[in-house]
Amino acid sequence: MRPRPAPVYLGPRWCGSNAIFDGLTLVTGATGFVGSAVAYALEARGAAVRVLARRGSDRRNLAGLRAEIVEGDLTDPASLSRAVAGCRYLFHVAADYRLWVPDPAAMLAANVGGTQALMLAAQAAGVERIVYCSSVAALGLTKNGAAADEATPVTEAAIIGPYKRSKYLAEQAVLALVHDRGLPAVIVNPSTPVGPRDIKPTPTGRMIRDAASGRMPAYLDTGLNIVHVDDVAQGHLLAMERGRVGEKYILGGEDFHLATLLALVEDAAGRRGPRLKLHEGLLWPIALLNEAVAHVAKIEPKVTRDHLRMARKKMFFSSAKARAELGYAPRPAREAVVDAIAWFRANGMVRPAKAAA
Secondary structure, eight states, rough: OOOOOOOOOOOOOOOOOOOOOSSSEEESTTTSSHHHHHHHHHTTTEEEEEEEEEETOOGGGGGTTOOEEEEEEETTTTHHHHHHOOSSSEEOOOOOOOSSOOOOHHHHHHIHHHHHHHHHHHHHTTTOOEEEEEEEEEOHHHHHHHHOTTSSSOOOOGGOSHHHHHHHHHHHHHHHHHHHHOOOOEEEEEEEESSSSSSSSSSSHHHHHHHHHTTOOOOOEEEEEEEHHHHHHHHHHHHHHOTTOOOOOOOOOOEHHHHHHHHHHHHHHHSSOEEEEEOHHHHHHHHHHHHHHHHHTTTTOOOOOHHHHHTTSSBBBBBBBHHHHHOOOOOOOHHHHHHHHHHHHHHTOOOOOOOOO
């Protein structure tokens, strides 16, 4: 019997096609949250998987995989050529995912330059089909808070923050290679994944962890689309099988106002959540102070001006195109929150709520 991953892996629920991927498949970002879910999904379907991992990276999410590990980095073109050699398929999931960085140039080099270099290396190596994991961060938003889709207009000037800008520019680079060089790539745009193996954790995972631990005294209401990370992984596989080259597919779940999501966390965790709703204007001095301290102490700030700017927009999205063309069928978002809290507890990141006397 294969050993269980460390940290504890709670197991996905697979849906959709049962086809087996015939040929070696490279997954970048498999040490992380979404990438590991894609790698597990592939192995569950019988695929031979190779993963690209940075030297010295946290590899706990690889512990339950049979995958071959190739060391490399998105900023090292030679390592990318080694990684794609002999591969038939590529899932490019790796990205520098931080909402605040002291040096945006480094993030752009990895997310934009690295993506472009990997695409060119894959095409040179004869990779037959590629799924590039972009993000809804690269898409436009509606002015009235209605759900956006793949065709909602967007401009670089409207993008807030270095991470979102990097994902927008990387997506544009992939589309240019599709149109100019015939790159066989399909693009997926996950919304806000939640669930097991969030070892870092992601910004949303951190919020759920803190709320489930009773460490979130207040909140700033906004809107976001929550989806189970394993459904996002399944969406990647469906895009590989059924997606149209050069097309984008939103892999989302359900739209929530933050207050509603926190109530769901409270119910799932059995611990009282935050009740105090803060006004954005009160947080601007705190954001400025947090950023100043972060630059000096080299730590990630808990709140920044970009956080506040992003909170003004409702990140609501429609997955109708992925449902219709790919057969994408995400489960209720509540299951994502329940699985995330269970995984955090299993890995000592959230303490069980005290039983009522």
